[in-house]
Amino acid sequence: MRAKDRERVLAEVVQRVTERASATPQQLEQSLFDTLYEERRRLEAERHRRSGRAALAAYERVQARALKAGPEEQRALLRELVGGFAAEVAGHFDERIYHLTTKAVPAALTLLFNAVSPLRLLQQIPSGLSRLDDQLEISGETEAFKQAVARGTVVLVPTHASHMDSILAGYMLYRLGLPPFVYGAGLNLFHNRLIGFFMHNLGAYKVDRKKKAAIYKEVLKTYAGVTLELGYHNLFFPGGTRSRSGAVESRLKLGLLGMGLDAYVRSLRAGNPRPDVVVVPCTINYQLVLEAETLIDDHLKEVGKSRYIIEDDEFSRPRRVFEFVSRLFELQSRIHIRVSRPLDPFGNQVDDQGRSLDARGRAVDRRRYVLVGEEPGFDAQRDQEYTRELARAIVEAFRRDTVFGSVHLVAWVVFRWLQEQNPGLDLYRLLRTGGAEPSMPLLEAYRRIERVREAMRQEEAAGRMRLDATLRDGDSVQLLADALAHLRVFHVTPALERRGDRLLHVDRNLLLYYQNRLADRGLPPQGVPA
Amino acid sequence: MSRDRLDALVVGGGAFGTALASQLVRLGRRVALWVRRPEQAEEVNRRQRNERYLPGHELPAGLRATNELPAAVGGAPLLLVAVPSRELRGVARQLGDCVEGDHLLVHVVKGIERVSYKRMSQVLREETCALKIGALSGPNLAPELMAGHPAGAQVASRFQEVVQRTQSLFQGGRLRVYGGADVIGTEVGGAFKNIIALAAGVADGMGFGDNTRSLLVTRGLGEMARYGVAVGADVFTFGGLAGIGDLMATCSSRLSRNHQVGERLGRGERLEAILASLPHVVEGVTTTQAVHPQAESLGLELPIVRAMHGLLFEGWSPGDALERLMALPVGGELSSLRYR
Numbered sequence: 001m002r003a004k005d006r007e008r009v010l011a012e013v014v015q016r017v018t019e020r021a022s023a024t025p026q027q028l029e030q031s032l033f034d035t036l037y038e039e040r041r042r043l044e045a046e047r048h049r050r051s052g053r054a055a056l057a058a059y060e061r062v063q064a065r066a067l068k069a070g071p072e073e074q075r076a077l078l079r080e081l082v083g084g085f086a087a088e089v090a091g092h093f094d095e096r097i098y099h100l101t102t103k104a105v106p107a108a109l110t111l112l113f114n115a116v117s118p119l120r121l122l123q124q125i126p127s128g129l130s131r132l133d134d135q136l137e138i139s140g141e142t143e144a145f146k147q148a149v150a151r152g153t154v155v156l157v158p159t160h161a162s163h164m165d166s167i168l169a170g171y172m173l174y175r176l177g178l179p180p181f182v183y184g185a186g187l188n189l190f191h192n193r194l195i196g197f198f199m200h201n202l203g204a205y206k207v208d209r210k211k212k213a214a215i216y217k218e219v220l221k222t223y224a225g226v227t228l229e230l231g232y233h234n235l236f237f238p239g240g241t242r243s244r245s246g247a248v249e250s251r252l253k254l255g256l257l258g259m260g261l262d263a264y265v266r267s268l269r270a271g272n273p274r275p276d277v278v279v280v281p282c283t284i285n286y287q288l289v290l291e292a293e294t295l296i297d298d299h300l301k302e303v304g305k306s307r308y309i310i311e312d313d314e315f316s317r318p319r320r321v322f323e324f325v326s327r328l329f330e331l332q333s334r335i336h337i338r339v340s341r342p343l344d345p346f347g348n349q350v351d352d353q354g355r356s357l358d359a360r361g362r363a364v365d366r367r368r369y370v371l372v373g374e375e376p377g378f379d380a381q382r383d384q385e386y387t388r389e390l391a392r393a394i395v396e397a398f399r400r401d402t403v404f405g406s407v408h409l410v411a412w413v414v415f416r417w418l419q420e421q422n423p424g425l426d427l428y429r430l431l432r433t434g435g436a437e438p439s440m441p442l443l444e445a446y447r448r449i450e451r452v453r454e455a456m457r458q459e460e461a462a463g464r465m466r467l468d469a470t471l472r473d474g475d476s477v478q479l480l481a482d483a484l485a486h487l488r489v490f491h492v493t494p495a496l497e498r499r500g501d502r503l504l505h506v507d508r509n510l511l512l513y514y515q516n517r518l519a520d521r522g523l524p525p526q527g528v529p530a
Numbered sequence: 531m532s533r534d535r536l537d538a539l540v541v542g543g544g545a546f547g548t549a550l551a552s553q554l555v556r557l558g559r560r561v562a563l564w565v566r567r568p569e570q571a572e573e574v575n576r577r578q579r580n581e582r583y584l585p586g587h588e589l590p591a592g593l594r595a596t597n598e599l600p601a602a603v604g605g606a607p608l609l610l611v612a613v614p615s616r617e618l619r620g621v622a623r624q625l626g627d628c629v630e631g632d633h634l635l636v637h638v639v640k641g642i643e644r645v646s647y648k649r650m651s652q653v654l655r656e657e658t659c660a661l662k663i664g665a666l667s668g669p670n671l672a673p674e675l676m677a678g679h680p681a682g683a684q685v686a687s688r689f690q691e692v693v694q695r696t697q698s699l700f701q702g703g704r705l706r707v708y709g710g711a712d713v714i715g716t717e718v719g720g721a722f723k724n725i726i727a728l729a730a731g732v733a734d735g736m737g738f739g740d741n742t743r744s745l746l747v748t749r750g751l752g753e754m755a756r757y758g759v760a761v762g763a764d765v766f767t768f769g770g771l772a773g774i775g776d777l778m779a780t781c782s783s784r785l786s787r788n789h790q791v792g793e794r795l796g797r798g799e800r801l802e803a804i805l806a807s808l809p810h811v812v813e814g815v816t817t818t819q820a821v822h823p824q825a826e827s828l829g830l831e832l833p834i835v836r837a838m839h840g841l842l843f844e845g846w847s848p849g850d851a852l853e854r855l856m857a858l859p860v861g862g863e864l865s866s867l868r869y870r
Contacts, residue, residue, distance in 0.1 A: 346631070346661060358659035360626055369631035369661065381690045382662070388688070389661055 005230055006090055012226045013086045017218045018079045025071055031215055032078045036063045038213035078215075085219040089205045135329065138172050140339035140401060144352055145280050148342045149178050151354045152276035153228050155260045156181055158337075159248055159283045159398055160237035162290050163189065164321075169235060169284065172337050181235040182227045184220060184256075209241075221259055228263035228277055229270075238394060242291070244299035246513035248283070248402050250395050250520070257394075258387040261345035261370075265383075268367060268376040278350055279390060281340040281397040285468075287333045287405040287486045289513075290324045296513035300431070327489040331482075333405075334468060340397035346386050347393030403466040404456065404518065406474070410483035411514035413448045414440055414496060414505055416525055431508045439502035449476045455523050465521065533632070535605030536560045538699055540612060541621065543570055543595060544810065545583040545672035546638055547612030550705075553675060555590040557703045562602050563595040571595040582809055587676045600628040608634040608695055610666070611654070614811040615641025615721075618650055622657035629658045634692050636664040636685060640720035640776075641813045642820040649717040664692040665713050667720035668771035669779030671786065675705065682706040684772045686716035708771060715767030718758040723777045724788045724814030725821065726750030729834050730781035731792020732841065732848050746834065747781045752864075753832040757821065760828050788814035795841065796848050818842055833858055 022028035040059050046052025066077050148154050158169055166185060173181060187208045205223060208216075224234055236256050239249035260277040267275035289295070328335070341349045344366050348356040356364040369386065370376045422435035429435075457472065459465045470482050480498075487510070488494040495510035496503055505511060540551040543565030551563040565571050573579050574595035578588050596602050603609065603625065613621045618639055629635070635658065639650045648656075651663045668683030675681060685696040685707050693709040700707045710716060726746060733742045754777070755768040767773055780786040791812045794804045805812065822839040825832045837855050840846035846854075 348659065356659075358626060359656045360623070362626060362659070364659040365630060367631075371632045379691065385688050386661065 005227075005232075009223065009226045009230065010083075010086050010090055013089075013219060013222045014079060014083045016222050016226075017082045017086075017215060018075070020218065021082070021215055022075050022078060028071065028074055028078065032066055032074050032081070035078070035081055035213040035215045036066065038211070038216075042210055042212065082215060082219060085211075085216050086223065089207075089219055089223050133175075135332065136168065136171065136175075136335050136337065138175060138337045138339070140282070141280075141341045142176055142339050144342055144350075145339050146176055146178065147352055147354070148278040148280060148350065149233060152274050152278055153231050153263070154181075154233040154342075155228070155277065155279045156233070156235045157238045157257070157279055157281050157394055158235070159285075159402070160239050160242050161246075161284065161286065161295075162242060164286075164290055165237070165242075165284050166235075168335065168337060169282075172282075179233070181233045182224070183235040184224065217255065221255055224256060225259035225262045225266075228259060229266055229272070231274065238391070242295060244295045244302060246289070246292070246296060246299075246516035247519050248398050248517060250398075252391040252394060254384065254387045254391060257391060258383060261383055261386055261390075262378075264345050265370050265376050265378055268370065276354065277345055278342045278354075279345065279394065280342045281394045281401070283336075283338045283340075283398055283401045283403065285336040285338065285403040285405070286328075287331075287407045287468075288324070288328065288490055290321065292510055292513050293491060293507075296509045299513075300428070300509065324490055331485055331489065333486060336403040336466075336468060338401040338403055338466065340401045343390060343393050343397070345390055347389035347391075349393075400464060401466060402517070403468055404471055405468045405486075406471050406479045406483040407486050407514050408517045409449060409452055409456065409471060410445075410480055410487075410496065411511045412518045412523065413445060413452055414503060415508070415511045415515045417444070417448065418505060418508070418511075420525065427512075431512065434505055434508055439499065439504045442498070442501045442503060445480060445503050446476045449479055452523055453479065456521075459521065459523075532605065533607045536562055536602070537606070538608045538610055539564060539602050539606035540610045541599075541625065542612035543574065543580060543583070544612060544614065545580075546670065546675075547610070548574075548580045548584055548589065549670075549672040549675040550610055550612060550638065551593055552590050553703055553705055554699065555593045556678075557700070559699060561593070562606070563593060564599055564602050565595050565597055568597050571597045584672065584676060587673070599624055603628040603633070607632070608636065608699065611635060611637040611639065611650075613639060615639050615643060615650060615813060616811065616816055619643065619653050619657060622654050625654075626658040629660050631659055631661065633658075633660050634662045634664070634689075634695055635660045636666050636687070636692060636696050638666045638670075640667060640724060641817050642717075642721045642824075644816050644820045647820055647824045649714065649721075651713050651717060662689045662692050663687065663713075664689070664696065665716045665720070666696065666707065667716045667776060669776045670705070671779060671783055673785055678704050680704050680706070682708065682771050682775065684708045684710050684716055684767075684770055686710040686713045686767075686772070688713060710767065710770070710772075712764040712767045714761060715758050715763030715765075716772040718761065718763050719754060719768055719770075719772035719776060721813070721817045722754040722757060722821065723750075723773075723780050724812075724817045725835055725838050726754070726777055727780040727786050727788035728792040728795070728812075728814040728818070728842075729838055731786075731789040731794075732796035732838075732851070733792075734789070735793035735796020736848055736852070737796075743781060747777055750781075750834050751777055753834055756830055757825060757828075757832060757835075760830055787812055791815070798848070801842055814838075815842060 021031035036059060040056060040063070043052050043056040043059060047056065062077060066074060069077065156169065158165060166183065170180065173179070183204045184207045185204045187206055190206055207220060224236070228234055238252040238257050240253040243249055260279055264275055264277045344350055344356040346366060346369050348358060348364055348366065351357055356366040358364050367376060372379060417440050418430060418435060421437045422430055425435050453471065453476070456465065456467055460467050460472070470479065474482065484496060484498055487496050491507065491510060493507045495507040497506055537559040538554060539562050540547045541564045543563055548563065551561050554561040563574060565574065570580070573581070574589060574593060578591060580589060609625070635654050637650045637654060642649060643653055651665055654660065654663050664685055664687030666683055666685040670681055670683055681704065683705060685693055687693050688711055697707050697709055729750065730743050730746050733746055751768060751774055754773060755765050758768060759765050780789060783789060787810060791804055791814065795801065818835065818838045822835050825835060833855055837851040841848060841851045
């Protein structure tokens with residue numbers, strides 16, 4: 001973001017959030033004391049750090065003042081708190097770097113990929129970047145995406161499986177010749193020495209998931225909204241966080257997603273000549289996920305209600321990232337980014353001329369959705385429902401455009417077979433013990449692979465999913481070999497191993513993780529609970 | 531064209547659409563009635579009659595009918611869609627040419643689309659650009675509405691604006707419209723009760739009394755709720771006007787078309803002959819055709835639906851259907867109903 005815009009954005013954010021939070025004296029008091037309470041609670045846990053103690057002391061001073069203050073002073077204190085959050089979210093900004101990265105994108109990306117990012121490590125592999133070019137396949141509605149960027153403001157909404165996603169999404173923008181997008185990244189990524197530097201300077205803003213105050217979340221949302229109004233394209237991960245289970249997101253966070261509509265209505269009201277906000281879903285598909293082990297562990301803990309915030313995973317260990325990338329290259333494993341048709345903020349598809357279309361392909365005047373009387377306006381309940389419609393359309397796009405590989409199919413086949421063999425065993429015991437059968441007969445695996453693959457081909461023919469080339473065209477022997485090779489090379493324990501004419505299931509958590517991507521697809525065998 | 535020329539447009543000049551439009555005109559609302567055939571529009575406008583669907587009833591003088599859809603749609607902010615379920619997709623596609631994003635669409639169609647198993651609001655969503663869609667349903671027999679008897683209904687929509695605008699449209703009249711958000715439950719209740727009404731009619735036709743009807747209505751309500759919850763409804767909706775309310779009226783009233791058809795079936799007449807003798811659609815027949823296979827695919831046990839499907843489409847006699855129902859094992863009364 002340009003420096004002058006940063007000041008404007010900050011001022012707008014502080015103004016809007018403070019105004020909304022202090023509409024009545026009761027609201028003002030509640031917002032102020034809730035924020036102080038949440039922040040003090042968070043900082044209590046940071047007492048062991050000097051910075052934590054200092055911040056806590058500062059909040060206690062504000063609390064003491066707030067207790068004695070009248071409405072005017074309380075409002076000033078709230079504004080201060082909001083201002084603090086907003087400045088922190090917007091981060092430090094170095095305009096020189098911004099110009100370097102936007103005016104000379106290729107140079108900046110060379111820097112990003114060869115100097116600072118995990119991909120610097122690719123230098124150790126001959127012709128690293130060109131191999132990334134070969135192995136990253138970008139397909140789908142890329143032209144429509146570019147036109148949407150040229151015509152209005154775009155929110156890119158990818159699926160989220162790995163921290164690698166941000167790098168790959170950034171790289172996709174570069175490959176398509178598009179400018180960097182504003183992007184909310186977890187604080188842990190800013191602390192990550194590999195990409196933190198660029199996070200600061202490529203339009204990324206900070207999201208601290210430990211901050212629970214409602215006002216803080218308002219600041220984040222408003223920040224995204226104001227940048228959209230100023231014409232900055234945004235990237236949201238609409239699932240909110242990386243998919244823990246391995247499944248493609250089917251429930252999206254509506255709060256941030258709704259900011260596209262908010263920006264559209266505000267732009268219409270302000271007479272902005274380019275008011276349109278277009279949402280572009282895309283799926284990022286890997287055969288292997290760098291952080292799979294940590295994510296599925298967290299998923300299982302969440303199901304058991306002891307979820308935590310992952311601060312230290314595979315992504316924070318450069319050597320693991322390097323191993324991961326080089327193994328993928330050795331296997332010539334393709335990463336697919338598939339761009340879906342752009343949507344308007346109401347979930348309608350948008351054509352190449354920028355017109356919204358109904359399900360029958362007829363042009364729709366989208367401005368009419370937001371009329372209040374004769375003029376565009378807000379209606380919180382209506383707008384929430386519109387955002388639900390948008391979320392539904394994104395989820396559908398994710399489903400249609402998810403690309404499956406051999407690992408997903410083989411994990412599905414083996415895990416379902418395991419469940420069939422152990423009908424009385426609950427999921428946790430099955431994962432821990434593996435049940436009665438330590439291995440699956442190879443011939444049975446081939447037979448099932450063929451059957452499920454046929455069902456997947458039919459799904460693809462009906463436009464309901466996508467298959468990568470090996471999965472679509474390889475025979476079942478090649479398919480299984482490809483999946484085993486992937487599962488063997490990177491994870492600490494191979495999820496699955498071949499021993500003679502048997503398949504040994506070694507890490508069932510990983511099998512669960514990879515097969516979850518195929519859940520709810522109506523594939524055989526039916527009737528086995530996940 | 532200004533959206534304010536009319537308060538509402540009723541789309542469909544069958545018995546229910548005409549009765550609703552008449553109610554609204556009597557309340558002083560600016561309402562037009564869209565009918566497909568020009569001669570029907572002429573009959574309404576010149577003679578204040580709709581003899582085919584409401585024989586013997588005089589319509590209010592202020593009720594204007596039209597067969598010009600785009601002009602009527604352009605002048606109304608709210609459309610009340612009242613066409614038979616099997617015609618809805620075609621009419622909705624026509625509406626799709628002229629409906630815009632600020633239109634409110636409320637349908638009063640009690641059916642489920644055959645083959646696709648889609649609810650009527652889903653059909654409207656697919657065929658138009660409208661998002662603000664709702665469903666109005668309840669015990670609303672058209673002749674009683676025409677006679678001005680007090681009645682109630684529920685309008686459900688995820689958009690509060692739809693609920694509030696519909697409620698204020700009917701405000702002050704004899705039809706009390708309650709609000710809700712459970713569109714699925716409201717639609718399922720309205721459609722499903724037709725099957726049970728057919729079954730209650732069959733029992734009456736076979737000469738059984740009030741005990742049998744109550745048994746069918748109560749167990750039918752359970753099947754309705756089981757099916758509804760399986761497709762995403764809120765179970766409590768079935769305790770309201772769109773559930774038990776509609777079921778009571780339609781299963782006990784001789785005015786109900788589904789009940790009438792069931793009664794003739796119970797007396798041993800053949801379905802084809804009955805349908806050929808009627809001017810209007812019998813929603814219970816198409817709803818049974820839609821619900822039975824869907825229930826099977828969902829693994830739901832719905833014995834009354836099963837029996838009605840056998841009777842309507844598989845050559846079962848009323849006696850066969852009864853014997854099969856009576857031979858089923860009895861379990862706990864509420865054991866098959868899962869709440870939420």
